[in-house]
Amino acid sequence: MTSPASLSSRIPGIPFLHAPGPTRLPPQVVNAMGTQPLELGDPALDTLIAACESGLRRVFGTAQSDVFMYAANGHGAWEAAISNLAAPGQCVVVAGSGTFSEAWALHAEGMGVRVQRTACEEGHAADAGAVAQLLRADSAREIVAVFVVHTDTGSGVTSNLQAFRDAIDAAAHPALLVADVVASLGAAHFDMDALRVDVAIGASQKALMVPPGLSFVAVNEKALNVARNNPTPRVYWDWLRRKSELSYRKFCGTPPQNLLMGLHAALGLVFEEGLAQVIARHRLLADAVQAAVQGWSERGDVGFHVREPKSRSVSVTTIAVREGIDPEALRTLARERFQVGIAGGLGSLAGRIFRIGHLGDLNAPMVLGCLAGVETAMQASGIAYGPGVAHAVRVLAGPLEATRGEAALVEAALVETAAP
Numbered sequence: 263m264t265s266p267a268s269l270s271s272r273i274p275g276i277p278f279l280h281a282p283g284p285t286r287l288p289p290q291v292v293n294a295m296g297t298q299p300l301e302l303g304d305p306a307l308d309t310l311i312a313a314c315e316s317g318l319r320r321v322f323g324t325a326q327s328d329v330f331m332y333a334a335n336g337h338g339a340w341e342a343a344i345s346n347l348a349a350p351g352q353c354v355v356v357a358g359s360g361t362f363s364e365a366w367a368l369h370a371e372g373m374g375v376r377v378q379r380t381a382c383e384e385g386h387a388a389d390a391g392a393v394a395q396l397l398r399a400d401s402a403r404e405i406v407a408v409f410v411v412h413t414d415t416g417s418g419v420t421s422n423l424q425a426f427r428d429a430i431d432a433a434a435h436p437a438l439l440v441a442d443v444v445a446s447l448g449a450a451h452f453d454m455d456a457l458r459v460d461v462a463i464g465a466s467q468k469a470l471m472v473p474p475g476l477s478f479v480a481v482n483e484k485a486l487n488v489a490r491n492n493p494t495p496r497v498y499w500d501w502l503r504r505k506s507e508l509s510y511r512k513f514c515g516t517p518p519q520n521l522l523m524g525l526h527a528a529l530g531l532v533f534e535e536g537l538a539q540v541i542a543r544h545r546l547l548a549d550a551v552q553a554a555v556q557g558w559s560e561r562g563d564v565g566f567h568v569r570e571p572k573s574r575s576v577s578v579t580t581i582a583v584r585e586g587i588d589p590e591a592l593r594t595l596a597r598e599r600f601q602v603g604i605a606g607g608l609g610s611l612a613g614r615i616f617r618i619g620h621l622g623d624l625n626a627p628m629v630l631g632c633l634a635g636v637e638t639a640m641q642a643s644g645i646a647y648g649p650g651v652a653h654a655v656r657v658l659a660g661p662l663e664a665t666r667g668e669a670a671l672v673e674a675a676l677v678e679t680a681a682p
């Protein structure tokens with residue numbers, strides 16, 4: 263009982279939440295949720311739901327797709343996609359990108375669906391070439407869909423969705439493209455219609471700054487047709503039943519109203535800042551974090567888990583530690599002594615990495631505070647690191663035009679694909 267932190271149970275100031283989800287809630291979201299639920303027949307409820315649907319459509323980058331919302335976490339949205347698209351015995355391809363692609367594959371297998379996996383090379387993006395090979399070999403056209411995780415939150419790797427679109431097109435295969443954008447929606451540029459992603463999956467508690475418990479799927483007409491012909495018995499998840507004007511039907515029961523109020527407020531914040539600016543801000547903050555990690559890595563105890571800079575996520579950065587260093591001890595110290603919550607390794611990465619989430623309601627000094635907290639925890643743990651925060655400062659102090667330029671590029675891409 264010698265550390266100053268243990269002398270008192272009071273912890274002053276703000277705890278820094280830097281897991282890649284759940285993320286910090288903006289006060290506007292907290293306030294919006296602290297209201298009484300509406301009576302189910304109140305037209306304000308329909309207005310709220312319609313606003314959430316249209317806001318999500320904008321964030322997903324789709325004009326035509328239906329958006330279905332579930333009172334469920336991201337795994338619920340996975341189950342929705344699997345149960346609507348594939349019957350037991352049918353086959354899907356899951357592109358290996360890390361913990362989440364593997365969990366999604368196991369989820370599909372748990373529902374009786376056959377899964378063909380492409381190999382996941384640690385620290386690398388998913389392999390579109392391997393998917394192309396499986397599609398070309400599928401002369402019986404048994405593969406119903408290709409599942410790709412855009413940002414695999416466990417490894418911090420972001421895969422290039424366009425490469426998977428191209429692989430399906432090049433094979434002239436009818437398989438649907440299903441993208442899990444849970445960790446990248448509202449953080450990285452994503453345009454469902456331009457990419458011709460057939461089903462996109464998101465959740466509330468990552469970059470969208472809402473508590474866990476809501477998930478969404480955007481479904482285009484092609485995917486809806488596959489669902490129409492899919493004999494799998496399903497009720498709660500069924501897109502066709504949910505395709506209704508009645509709010510009670512849309513949610514297969516009572517809508518999760520307070521979460522929807524939170525989502526509505528959060529989408530309002532995204533559009534007030536500007537979606538392009540939100541994406542540019544995530545890029546800049548990720549550059550700052552990754553500059554710090556680059557600096558830290560000079561002494562050899564810690565370094566990037568994801569090899570290629572272009573595959574490093576804008577939402578979460580994964581830091582590998584030298585053998586003999588316990589990242590869980592570092593996490594505990596960072597949390598308990600310095601009030602910085604960072605994430606650990608999942609599955610095969612447990613005990614080998616830690617992760618810094620940099621998504622959602624964040625600005626530059628918050629990210630600097632997190633990085634300084636981690637640096638201080640590394641110092642206190644006797645971990646050798648090169649100067650990191652100084653590099654992050656340099657990135658953040660760079661010319662404003664650089665960020666504005668980034669936002670303008672994203673804006674141009676969004677305008678190009680926006681529906682009239």
Ligand SMILES: *Cc1c(COP(=O)(O)O)cnc(C)c1O
Binds near residue numbers: 443
């Ligand atoms: C968080 C996450 C999920 C799962 O979300 P839960 O809400 O924990 O079920 C799925 N995919 C990705 C990429 C995620 O980051």
